[in-house]
Amino acid sequence: MYEPSIIGFLCNWCSYRGADAAGMARLKYPPNVKIIRVPCSGRISPELVLRTFREGADGVLVLGCHIGDCHYSTGNHRTAKRMPVLKKLLEYTGIDPERLVINWVSAAEGEKFSIVIKDFTEKIRALPPFVETMK
Amino acid sequence: MTEKVGVYVCHCGSNIAGTVDVADVSKWAAEELQHLGVVVARDYKFMCSSLGQELIEKDINELGLTRVVVASCSPHLHEPTFRNACARAGLNPYLFEMANIREQDSWVTTDKVEATKKAKALIAAAVGRVVHQQPLNSLFVPIDPNVLVVGGGITGIQAALEIANSGQKVYLVEREPSIGGHMAQFDKTFPTLDCSACILTPKMFDVGNHKNITLLTWSEVEKVEGYIGNFTVTIRIRARFIDQGLCTGCGVCWEKCPKKVVDDVFEAGMGKRKAVYTPFPQAVPKYPVIDHDNCTYFLKGTCKACQKFCPTGAINFEQQDEIITVKVGNIILATGFDLFDAHRMPQYGYDRLPNVLTSLEFERLSNAAGPTGGKLVLKDGVTAPKSVAIVHCVGSRDKNYNAYCSSICCMQSLKFAHLVHEKTGAEVYNCYIDIRTPAKGYEEFYQRLLEEGTHFIRGKVAEVTNSARIPEEEGKLIVQVEDTLIGKQRRIPVDMVILSAALESRHDAKQVAQKFGISCSADEWFIERHPKLDPVATMTDGVFVAGACQGPKDIPACVAQGAAAAARVLSIIGQGEIEIEAATAIVDETTCVGCTQCVSSCPYQAIEFLTDMGKAHVIEALCKGCGTCVGTCLPKSISLKHFTDEQLVSEMIGAMQVMKSFQLMEVA
Numbered sequence: 001m002y003e004p005s006i007i008g009f010l011c012n013w014c015s016y017r018g019a020d021a022a023g024m025a026r027l028k029y030p031p032n033v034k035i036i037r038v039p040c041s042g043r044i045s046p047e048l049v050l051r052t053f054r055e056g057a058d059g060v061l062v063l064g065c066h067i068g069d070c071h072y073s074t075g076n077h078r079t080a081k082r083m084p085v086l087k088k089l090l091e092y093t094g095i096d097p098e099r100l101v102i103n104w105v106s107a108a109e110g111e112k113f114s115i116v117i118k119d120f121t122e123k124i125r126a127l128p129p130f131v132e133t134m135k
Numbered sequence: 136m137t138e139k140v141g142v143y144v145c146h147c148g149s150n151i152a153g154t155v156d157v158a159d160v161s162k163w164a165a166e167e168l169q170h171l172g173v174v175v176a177r178d179y180k181f182m183c184s185s186l187g188q189e190l191i192e193k194d195i196n197e198l199g200l201t202r203v204v205v206a207s208c209s210p211h212l213h214e215p216t217f218r219n220a221c222a223r224a225g226l227n228p229y230l231f232e233m234a235n236i237r238e239q240d241s242w243v244t245t246d247k248v249e250a251t252k253k254a255k256a257l258i259a260a261a262v263g264r265v266v267h268q269q270p271l272n273s274l275f276v277p278i279d280p281n282v283l284v285v286g287g288g289i290t291g292i293q294a295a296l297e298i299a300n301s302g303q304k305v306y307l308v309e310r311e312p313s314i315g316g317h318m319a320q321f322d323k324t325f326p327t328l329d330c331s332a333c334i335l336t337p338k339m340f341d342v343g344n345h346k347n348i349t350l351l352t353w354s355e356v357e358k359v360e361g362y363i364g365n366f367t368v369t370i371r372i373r374a375r376f377i378d379q380g381l382c383t384g385c386g387v388c389w390e391k392c393p394k395k396v397v398d399d400v401f402e403a404g405m406g407k408r409k410a411v412y413t414p415f416p417q418a419v420p421k422y423p424v425i426d427h428d429n430c431t432y433f434l435k436g437t438c439k440a441c442q443k444f445c446p447t448g449a450i451n452f453e454q455q456d457e458i459i460t461v462k463v464g465n466i467i468l469a470t471g472f473d474l475f476d477a478h479r480m481p482q483y484g485y486d487r488l489p490n491v492l493t494s495l496e497f498e499r500l501s502n503a504a505g506p507t508g509g510k511l512v513l514k515d516g517v518t519a520p521k522s523v524a525i526v527h528c529v530g531s532r533d534k535n536y537n538a539y540c541s542s543i544c545c546m547q548s549l550k551f552a553h554l555v556h557e558k559t560g561a562e563v564y565n566c567y568i569d570i571r572t573p574a575k576g577y578e579e580f581y582q583r584l585l586e587e588g589t590h591f592i593r594g595k596v597a598e599v600t601n602s603a604r605i606p607e608e609e610g611k612l613i614v615q616v617e618d619t620l621i622g623k624q625r626r627i628p629v630d631m632v633i634l635s636a637a638l639e640s641r642h643d644a645k646q647v648a649q650k651f652g653i654s655c656s657a658d659e660w661f662i663e664r665h666p667k668l669d670p671v672a673t674m675t676d677g678v679f680v681a682g683a684c685q686g687p688k689d690i691p692a693c694v695a696q697g698a699a700a701a702a703r704v705l706s707i708i709g710q711g712e713i714e715i716e717a718a719t720a721i722v723d724e725t726t727c728v729g730c731t732q733c734v735s736s737c738p739y740q741a742i743e744f745l746t747d748m749g750k751a752h753v754i755e756a757l758c759k760g761c762g763t764c765v766g767t768c769l770p771k772s773i774s775l776k777h778f779t780d781e782q783l784v785s786e787m788i789g790a791m792q793v794m795k796s797f798q799l800m801e802v803a
Contacts, residue, residue, distance in 0.1 A: 003801075005794040007787055013674055014654065020209045023238030031244045031253040034260060034790040035235070037210070038778055039718070042736075043762030047771075051784055055791040068649050071675070072761035074738045082766065107674070108656040114243070 004058035004124040006033040008117075009048070011041045011076070014065035014106045021110030029114040030121040033061060040064070042075030046086045049100060053090075056131050059099045059124035063116070066104040076104075094134075096127060138172040138266045141200040142258060143191060145182035145207035147237055152180075154241035154250045160206070164258055171262050171789075174198060182207050188220040195224035202265040206234035206258050212665070227270035229717065229777055234261040256793040263789025267782045271717040276756060278364040279464035280708045283308065285356055285647075288316020289690055290682025291469035292338050293697030294704075299347035301705055306461050307342065308370055309352045311400065313418035314339055316471055320401060320495060322502040322509070324690055325550040326580035332504065336417045343419035353424055357458070359651055362759065363677025364464045364713050374454040376411075376425035381449035384421030388441035388450065389413070396429045405499040406506030411441050411450075415504065425450075465677045465704040468661065469697060470647060472683040475530035475537070475637035483526065483634055484599045488612060489514040491599060491632045494547055501554050511558045513630060519559045520630035524614045525551050526596045527567040530637035531687075537637050539658060542687040544635040545571045549581055551633055552589045564590045564627055566616050574689070592627075594619045599632050638687040651678050660686045671700040676713075679703055718777035719758035720765065724750045727772040733764035 010016040016037050022029070038044060041064025052060050062083060064076040079102065087097040101120050105113045127133075142164040146152035157178040165176035175198055179187050182205055194200050203226065205217050210233040218228035234257040244250035280303050284295045287309030295307045307314070318324075319339075321331035342348055351372055358369040394410035401414035408414070410430040413423045431438035432452060442450040477485035477493050484491045490513050492500065503509035513520055525548045531541040545567065552563045565584075570591070572581045585591070598615040604626070611628035618625050640659035641647065648655045653673040654662045661680040664672040671679050681696035682688060688696070707713060720742075722733075729749040734742045741757035742764060744750075751773070753764075762775040774780065 003798060005791060005798070007790065016209075017211060017654075017674070020211060020235075020238040023209070023242040026242050028245050029243055031240070031246070031249045034253070034256050034794065035239055036260070036783060036786050036790075038762065038783065039775070040761035040763060042766050043775060043778060045766040045768075045780075048780065048783060048787075052787050052791075055788055056795060057787075057791060069654065070738075071652060072738045072759055072763065073652065075761045075763040078736055078763050078766060107654045107662055 002125070002129055004032050004121065004129070005056065006059040006061060006121065006124060007052045007057045008033045008035045008061035008063060009038055009041070009044045010035050011064045011071070012037055012039050013071035014069060014104075015041075015063035015113070017107035018063075018105040018109045018113040021107060022114045023110075025110045027110055027114040029117040032121045032124075033117050040070065040072050040075035041079040042072065044079065046082065046089065049086060053095055053099070053130065058127070058130045059101070059120060061116070061120055062100070062102045063105050063113075066106055069106060096133070099124065099127065099130065138201045139174045139199055140168075140172045140202040140204060140262055140265060141191065141194045141198065142168070142173055142176040142262065143182050143187070143203070143205045144176065144178040144236075144254075144258070145187070145205065146178060146180045147207060148180065151207070151237050151241045154244060154247055155236060155254045156247065156251045160251060160254050160258065163255055164262070168259060168262050172202070172266050173262060174200070183213050183216050188216070191217070191220050192224040195221065195226050200226070201230065202268065203231045204234060204258065204261045204265050205231070206236045206254060206261070208237040209235050209239070229271040230265065230268050232261045232265040232268065234258045252797050256790045259793040260786045260790035264782050264786035267779070267785050268777065271776055273714040273717045274755065275712045276364050276715050277712045278708055278710065279366075279462050280304065281306065281461070281463045282704055283356075283366070283368055283461065283463040283466045284469060285466065286316070286469035286471055286682070286684070287311075287314030287342070287352065288469060288471045288682065288693070289318045289335065289338075290471070290693040290697040291316070291467070292342055293694045294467045294469060294681055294701045295342055295348055296338065296345070297698050297701035298704060299345045303347065303705070303708060305348045306368075306370075306463065307348055307350050308354050308356055309350075310355055311414065312353050312375070312412075312424040313414050313420070314342060314350070314352060315415070315419070318690060319415060320403065320502070321498050322505070323550060323554065325546040326576045328550070328553070332417065339417065339419040350420060352420060356650065359466070362715065363707070366463050366466060366677065367460055368463060368466070369458060369460050372457040372459065374427075374456050375422060376427070376450065376452055376454045377422050378449045378451050378454070379420070379422050381447040382422045383447060384413075384423075385446065387444050387446060389423060391440045391444040393438070393440060394429060394431050396426060402506060403493070403495040403499050405496050465679065465707055466651065467679045467681055467700045467704060468647070468651060468653075468684055469680075469682045469700075470641055470644070470684040472638040472687065473641050475639050477529060477634050477636050479536065480529060482598045483529065483596070483632070484601070484612070485634060488599065488601055490520075490612060490630060491634065493634050493636045494544070494551070495636070497551055497633045501558070511555060518630075520555070520561050521559075522562040522564070522629040523555045523631045523633065524564040524566060524612070524627060524629045525633045525635060526599075526614070527565065527635050528595065528637075529634040530639070532568055537639065537658060539687070540571065541637040542571070543638065543689045546577055546580070546689065548633075548635045549584050551635075552584055553587065556587055556589065561630070562590065564592055564614065564629065566592045566594060566596045566614065568593070568595055574691070592616055592618050592625065638683060641684065644684065651675065653678055653680070660684065671696055671703055677707070715756075716758070716760045718760040718775060719755050720753045720760070720762065720773050720775045722751050722753055723772045723774070724748070726770050727751055728770055730769065732767045732769065733773050736763050736767040738763065
């Protein structure tokens with residue numbers, strides 16, 4: 001059976017700690033997502049996401065603080081504006097925009113984090129492997 | 136130059152080793168990651184122990200490692216530990232990287248094979264990244280020794296006094312006209328039954344007269360800018376309409392004021408105050424406040440009775456709010472709690488049936504300085520109750536409202552039972568879910584209550600009603616409860632019901648958290664840096680939390696946290712300067728096109744545009760290292776140290792290659 005490879009870019013202060021909170025609560029979720037820690041979701045440039053798809057990732061997850069909660073006050077405002085544009089660009093280049101998900105997870109939301117991971121993994125699993133769609 | 140990487144896989148007892156095959160992972164890393172520069176990989180029971188750290192130091196010295204990867208817990212827990220170990224062995228701490236195989240692997244993955252594979256992918260990612268990491272030198276900035284304490288309850292008072300007594304300057308900001316907080320409203324404190332005011336007011340007096348404390352009551356923090364060591368705080372001092380330089384606190388104004396208002400704050404709606412008032416006689420500061428919304432002069436344009444009679448001419452109806460800015464190096468938040476609104480549980484009849492009181496209302500009723508002078512009477516103002524029911528866990532330990540235990544209500548309810556018994560001799564029924572008396576002297580107090588003859592009924596009260604079924608219930612409040620110890624429904628007719636309401640986070644806790652750049656839990660309590668080992672610090676350096684704003688707490692715990700936060704702040708001040716983020720942004724001037732996108736994206740105004748050169752430039756001391764500019768820069772001229780594209784892409788490729796190789800193995 002096909003196991004999707006997913007990369008998650010998580011901000012250090014809210015979402016990465018939310019992922020830690022899921023661990024502390026021993027909430028189980030699929031192992032497909034490998035997390036890369038960035039200081040702020042605002043650091044995630046569109047090129048980084050595109051590069052990740054180029055390496056064959058089946059899905060990319062971008063998680064940041066809720067709007068208003070950003071450790072850097074407004075870094076995630078950029079993410080909120082940037083990612084929908086990137087989704088349009090993905091569509092234009094022939095990549096299913098559903099393969100990119102942006103969500104907000106706070107440091108307290110371990111449960112939400114585990115649900116986001118479960119849902120996204122299932123969604124990606126239902127799609128064909130990314131490399132096959134690019135042939 | 137090829138780097139020499141050492142990989143260390145931690146067992147964390149069985150926390151990791153129970154799910155991840157650590158020996159296999161370490162063997163795999165040594166063999167399969169050689170091409171990336173791994174020269175040694177070891178697994179060890181506890182990498183964070185001194186022996187574990189020595190293992191790393193020894194390898195750096197003997198094998199000449201140039202990079203170190205530890206696969207263990209979250210970097211939020213032990214990154215500083217291992218960075219220090221590297222530094223001790225002479226390796227720049229930024230040449231270290233961590234793979235989180237506990238919180239994000241062994242604790243969340245059920246399948247052992249999958250967990251082991253995930254650990255390998257995470258380690259490959261970390262190794263991929265670490266070889267591209269560059270040594271960085273930390274910046275040091277001086278610490279402003281002044282401290283801001285927000286909230287003048289017992290926690291804030293304790294914190295402010297500790298700091299001020301050490302010789303540092305404190306700004307204590309309080310929203311209400313006086314400091315004292317909830318503790319000033321209480322009658323007695325459990326389990327010793329000290330008079331609350333008697334132990335609190337001397338501390339309040341000390342705050343009011345301390346040469347190192349600037350007390351700003353009737354004030355609120357509007358804006359916080361800056362970072363640890365260098366905060367600039369904007370504070371609004373609301374107009375009191377009293378000239379503090381002239382007022383002596385003599386009290387003539389509130390004696391002469393003709394307007395009476397129900398005091399919803401200090402008296403919890405049980406008593407009245409005037410439109411010009413101090414909340415209570417021992418208020419600190421002693422200056423009154425004119426209640427703008429209720430003052431006859433402000434409503435109708437005439438009256439000015441207070442002004443006519445004030446012997447010093449201190450009344451000033453023209454006074455405006457004042458905005459001040461102060462510079463501080465550290466901030467302690469001690470903003471306390473709100474009481475659960477008992478209206479939300481209509482089945483208990485609060486505000487609908489007479490003589491159903493909340494805990495705070497009972498405190499005022501019982502208080503010798505309260506509206507009845509401490510006489511426990513029913514709504515008619517004369518009759519003493521012959522029977523009283525105390526309902527525990529109103530709004531706590533209840534999924535419909537707050538799932539958590541409010542921690543103080545059991546002891547508070549026992550205290551109420553004792554006071555009712557002592558003052559009126561009434562029969563007291565405590566309806567509880569569980570009795571929780573875990574602190575020093577608390578269980579003994581419970582035993583004392585049992586001996587005093589209080590009735591304890593184990594069951595959650597279903598309803599408080601006045602509809603009588605039998606003649607004995609006529610004119611009474613009937614408490615409907617299942618006594619789970621005997622398995623029977625009971626209807627207890629009583630004269631008074633006290634609802635031990637839950638402690639909740641402040642209604643505006645979320646906004647306050649945003650203002651100070653810290654996080655809230657789902658219940659909107661402020662989140663501490665670590666629940667056990669760092670209970671008063673937050674993820675934002677220089678901002679500390681203490682007392683009930685972090686979670687329900689009794690007075691001893693609040694005092695301890697106030698003092699703890701003060702100690703943390705003093706230890707920072709004592710260092711004189713503090714290390715700040717070395718991972719700042721940097722502009723490559725050869726490729727910068729001067730589009731200024733980065734300038735407008737920066738949340739800290741840390742990027743300036745050099746007009747003469749037509750290039751952007753990062754002011755390092757202001758840069759907090761978020762990298763938002765990097766995500767914005769089109770020609771890729773800005774990079775963020777320690778989070779460069781090369782580092783992140785290599786980390787991603789490291790993980791992707793391992794995941795893909797496992798897939799291919801499975802297909803084959």
